[in-house]
Amino acid sequence: MKIISLALLFCSTLHFGQLFNHDKTFTKQDTLKGSNTEYRNFWDVKRYDLSIEPEFEKKSISGTNKISFEITKDISNPIFQIDLQQPLVVHAVQCSFPTSKAFKRDGDFIFISSNKDFKKGERFSIEISYSGEPIIAKNAPWDGGWIFTKDEKGNPWMSVADEGIGASVWLPVKDIWSDEPDEGMTMNIITKMGLVGVGNGRLIDKKVAIGNSIGDNRTVWTWEVKNTINPYSIIPSIGKYVNFKDTYDGEKGKLDLDYWVIDYNLEKAKKQFQQVKPMLKSFEYWFGPYPFYEDSYKLVETPYLGMEHQSNIAYGNGYANGYLGTDLSGTGVGLNWDYIIIHESGHEWFANNITATDKADMWIHEAFTMYSEVLFTESFMDKKSADIYAQGLQKNIENDIPLIGKYGVNNEGSSDIYNKGASLIHTIRQVINNDEKFRQILRGLNKDFYHKNITTQQVERYISEKSGIDFSTVFNQYLRTTKVPVLEYVQTGNKLKFRYTNTVKGLKLPIRIDNQTINPTEDWQTVKLSNSNAVEFNRNYYIKYKTAN
Numbered sequence: 001m002k003i004i005s006l007a008l009l010f011c012s013t014l015h016f017g018q019l020f021n022h023d024k025t026f027t028k029q030d031t032l033k034g035s036n037t038e039y040r041n042f043w044d045v046k047r048y049d050l051s052i053e054p055e056f057e058k059k060s061i062s063g064t065n066k067i068s069f070e071i072t073k074d075i076s077n078p079i080f081q082i083d084l085q086q087p088l089v090v091h092a093v094q095c096s097f098p099t100s101k102a103f104k105r106d107g108d109f110i111f112i113s114s115n116k117d118f119k120k121g122e123r124f125s126i127e128i129s130y131s132g133e134p135i136i137a138k139n140a141p142w143d144g145g146w147i148f149t150k151d152e153k154g155n156p157w158m159s160v161a162d163e164g165i166g167a168s169v170w171l172p173v174k175d176i177w178s179d180e181p182d183e184g185m186t187m188n189i190i191t192k193m194g195l196v197g198v199g200n201g202r203l204i205d206k207k208v209a210i211g212n213s214i215g216d217n218r219t220v221w222t223w224e225v226k227n228t229i230n231p232y233s234i235i236p237s238i239g240k241y242v243n244f245k246d247t248y249d250g251e252k253g254k255l256d257l258d259y260w261v262i263d264y265n266l267e268k269a270k271k272q273f274q275q276v277k278p279m280l281k282s283f284e285y286w287f288g289p290y291p292f293y294e295d296s297y298k299l300v301e302t303p304y305l306g307m308e309h310q311s312n313i314a315y316g317n318g319y320a321n322g323y324l325g326t327d328l329s330g331t332g333v334g335l336n337w338d339y340i341i342i343h344e345s346g347h348e349w350f351a352n353n354i355t356a357t358d359k360a361d362m363w364i365h366e367a368f369t370m371y372s373e374v375l376f377t378e379s380f381m382d383k384k385s386a387d388i389y390a391q392g393l394q395k396n397i398e399n400d401i402p403l404i405g406k407y408g409v410n411n412e413g414s415s416d417i418y419n420k421g422a423s424l425i426h427t428i429r430q431v432i433n434n435d436e437k438f439r440q441i442l443r444g445l446n447k448d449f450y451h452k453n454i455t456t457q458q459v460e461r462y463i464s465e466k467s468g469i470d471f472s473t474v475f476n477q478y479l480r481t482t483k484v485p486v487l488e489y490v491q492t493g494n495k496l497k498f499r500y501t502n503t504v505k506g507l508k509l510p511i512r513i514d515n516q517t518i519n520p521t522e523d524w525q526t527v528k529l530s531n532s533n534a535v536e537f538n539r540n541y542y543i544k545y546k547t548a549n
Contacts, residue, residue: 026409032081032109033166034359034410036178039081039111043069045174046123047183052171052236053190053218056156059148061088062131065172068183069125071118078118080126082110083168083175088132090172096124108168128172135169137161140304141314144169149303151262156195157239157303159314166410167231175231178357178453184225189236192218196241198260199223200234200312201295225311226294228451230355233310237300242266248280248297251289255280256296265301268319273299275341282379283349283372288443291353291450299341306340308347308369315340329392333377333385346372349446357453360405362412363479364459367403367421368442374426390426391539393419399482404456414482423542424478430540431474431510432467441466473507478542485509487520487537488548494529497548511541 024030031037045067052063067082077100084090085108093103093112100115112126137145137160144165151157160170168175186204189197197219205222239262246257257276261269276299284290290297295311302314305324317324317340327334350372351365370393378386396419403421405413414420432438441463448462456479464471477485481504489498500507500520510519513536514529529535537545 024411026406026411029107030409030411033083033175035408036176037081039079040174040176040179042071042073042075042078042118043080044072045069045179045181047181048173048185048187048234050171050185050234051188051190054146054148054158054236054238056148056158056193058133059136059146060131060133061146061170063171064127064129066125066127067172067174068123068181069174071120071122071124073120074118076117078114080112080114081174082112082126082128082172083108083166084110084128084130084172085135085166085169088130088134088170090128090130092129094127096126110172130172134160135165137304141307146170147303151239151264151303153240153264155240156193157262159237159239159302159304160235161304161307161314162235163232163307164412167234171231171234173231173234177230177232177355177359180228180230180355180453182228184227185229185234186225187223187234187236189221189223189238190218191221191238192216194240195219195238196260197221198237198241198298198300198312200229200298200310201225202256202258227292227310229310230352233308233312233352235307235309235312235314237302237312237314239301239303241301244270246276248277250280250293251284252293255290255293258296258298259300260298261301265319269299269301272319272338273341275338276345278380279342279345279376282376283346285379286372286375286439286442287349288446291348291446297345297348306344308344308351308365310348310352313344313348315344317341327392328396329389330395331388331392333381333389333392334373336385337376337380339373342373342376343369346376353446353451354449355453357455358407359410359412360407361454361456362405363403363417363421364454364456366417367425370418370422371425374422387540390422394423394542397423397542399484402481403479420478420542424474426540427478427509427542428463428467428471428474430512430538431469431471433512437467470508473504474509477504477507477509480504485543486546487511487543488546489535490548491529491535494532495526496529496535497524497526499524509541509543511543512538 047068050065054061098115100113104111135145140147141161144162146160162169166175167173187199191197201224204224207220209218241260242263248255292311299315302316305316307314322335323339346369350368356364374386374390377389401414403413403417405411429438460475483502486502510517
């Protein structure tokens, strides 16, 4: 990846490619997965209480999930949809309300026909028991599924990655981003062979169950999350873990730091994870308080690179700076910090605190989180280094399809949601030209949409209103097209003639040059410069500059 000509293509494919499928033909199954269907739109999940037991030798899992929910509108005899992907098998469904028939399994969905008139505000539960051999991830975390592998000492090591494929790859849930359990969850992880089970939130109980034969003893690790949590963030990890702790004096008081790593990596972890405190200091400055003080901050070593699991961040970057020892920006700046610690922690604010309502708006997660790397660089190093890093990210942009995906079918937009998304945020920052106002917008997003789902339109309106600048055409340009604005110019002495091409109609994107601001349009304009020196354009804007003939 250090060899830039091949590195950028390789990085883009390795880092992002398998989460995105640009040429997919959508089916009814996609609509059932990605829409708030008639089987989902009348009930709101309040809590999950689940148990999971993996069997390493069989590469299988078994478990239960009790889904507690509230009815959101008066409705008669509705059908409930629960998601559980094949080949997992349902053994039993127990409902706290009368049903008209046995549940129906149709592909990756369970349909439960009720026999009752429901009233808004009533609360009920559905508990599902299941087991089987789940989908195995071929290359986690870029494709989804369970991971059954061994650590360097030959001990079993297991976890799951499911952002793209969905939590229903291993757990019966309402698998849609727009509905999170408002009252949190508990997760029992059942292990044997002396293995440790690590989940989200805080460890509240540990019990040993004595088996009937030698080696059959099992340990139940009970984890509790008090905050709302997105299903794809609910993750168990099982291995020969050891634990060490620390605290951080943050904006809301003492934040517990909890680290779980494979035993032989303890000393490496104690050194590498020292980056957590400066990261938290930077992100609390820019984004506001860490959103999950009640559930602690946790890094868990995993047998794959990483993922933003809420209060349970997956870490597999080999205890080295950069991204697997390389710098995605191609500038060398990214080698000064651990990419997975910084990037995945940034998601605690953008993805876990603020969560897109529809996967089509996943750019919200990745654009702001990729930009968190720029902001951390600025805090940890200096603004010049941050700008160099941001400009380096522009070189990775492919402009294949728009950043926004197709709504209602469980579809992401372009993999450019990372690099182009961050470049969009950096461009907006240049236009605002007031870092304190920019910071308050970022903090305001996390405060005003605290623990909520959000849409692209809400983000657009918020930034425009709080900045006092109409960014509507800028968002249209960068989110909904693949066009990169081109500023054509001719300089003659101290006069600069310029115009925009390759833009949406009426693009309003002012640019600062030579201590003045110009407002290019599709028509030629001329301004007088302070001197006759060749203009040095600000490369922090994501636009192209072209000398006109």
